[in-house]
Amino acid sequence: MGYLITSIPFFAGFAISFRFERRRMLNGVLLLAGLLLVAIGGLFALLDLPAVRDRVSGGELVFLAFLVLTVLLPAFLVLNGLQMVRREGRRLGNLLSLLAGVAIFGFAPLLLMLGKNAMPRALEVVVISAGFVVGYLSLAFAAFVLCSVGYGLLRPPSGADFLVVHGSRLIRGAVPPLLASRLDRARTLYAAGAARGAAPTVITSGGQGADEALPEAVAMADYLVEHGISRAEIVLEDRSTTTRENLVYSRELMTARNPGYRCLLITNNFHAFRTAMLARRLKVNGQVIGSRTAWYYIPSATIREFAGILRDYRVLNAAVIVLIAAAYPVSMLFQPH
Structure with missing residues (x-):
């Protein structure tokens, strides 16, 4: 007792x-x-x-x-x-x-x-x-x-002004399944906002790696346009190469457009909490939403995320x-x- x-x-x-x-x-x-x-x-x-x-x-x-x-x-x-x-x-x-x-x-x-x-x-x-x-x-x-x-x-909060989709490595210049799951989650959230009459602006966040033919943000935007989101509703953040830079550069874009913004940050589920911790430290006004990941990928990815937190602190x-x-x-x- x-x-x-x-x-x-x-x-x-x-x-x-x-x-x-x-x-x-x-x-x-x-x-x-x-x-x-x-x-x-x-x-x-x-x-x-x-x-x-x-x-x-x-x-x-x-x-x-x-x-x-x-x-x-x-x-x-x-x-x-x-x-x-x-x-x-x-x-x-x-x-x-x-x-x-x-x-x-x-x-x-x-x-x-x-x-x-x-x-x-x-x-x-x-x-x-x-x-x-x-x-x-x-x-x-x-x-x-x-x-x-x-x-x-946790259920994603409603009323976000921006959806920030974090990039990941492209495969032969195309969006791979891991990144597509993030973009598909963004599409769902965008549609929900549009149905309420308040469609959020989508920020695709990801620069160009040494082995990539174009910036991740560009390929991500192309994917969203192909799946029905207007190019006018998408803002490119094409400088970042790390999660920290994703957050910092996206925060700059959001603050310039709306100083009182609220956002949802979209990444894969195994990466969501560490991203949320980092967003808190960088004073990004938003929560993180995780997209689905193949089950076999999660154990190694979770260990990698934990190692990242040990490094962060x-x-x-x-x-x-x-x-x-x-x-x-x-x-x-x-x-x-």
Whole structure:
């Protein structure tokens, strides 16, 4: 019961934080803390039931959790990574789920050795410190996934003045399926606005890559015109090469046309929450809408987005990781020999 009561402030904090700003990672941290406390309290309550206590031990549950985390989860990641390579090629971004699965498989035997006290003291210190860091990253990743999923379930607000479609790499000068899904979502939102008598202006945002025959913004605009949107309703932002530049340059265009603008930013669902976090930091007045993505693409893409957030907040995360990694070795100095 104590765990359930302790979870209440975290759920209340989440509700307040989310009410005032849905584009922050703190929401996921508070929600995850509350859910973990509820899960722990529920597990202890379940184990106290005589019918359960006589059949299942705490050790068996720990073994089951270890099996899921060190065998089933990495097996899924490896299989997904192989599918990504087969369908999308061997670029580093497509290898992330495969590499994560292999890393977990490699770390699991060390945990078994640690549990059996079968490793040298120095290696034990390294493994335990690494385990703390992995635990921190795992919890941060879980909070990010909660934020991403929850943010993606929100209905898009109505009344936007602009729809900003973020670009992605063209394939032989044409719009690939990943980018087409963003443009199709923009078409749906545009049609909804037009039906209310307030059709938004569409901004196609994307510059020209070194391997592209034309700017992404131009190809995107051509796609929209082919599918029924008037060229007069489209504004090109053809300078950006990163998500940050998408936001900065589009913000300049929107502010010049309407200083009190409201916008919807459109990207793929796996990229929506990180884009929303960045939009908040850059003071872009809008929310992010995610378009659908092929399921097999999502695990690697989500890991890539999480790595991007670690990079975006690298000073804070580096400080936390150093403190966590140093905690156990420092505590050894104060233990009697």
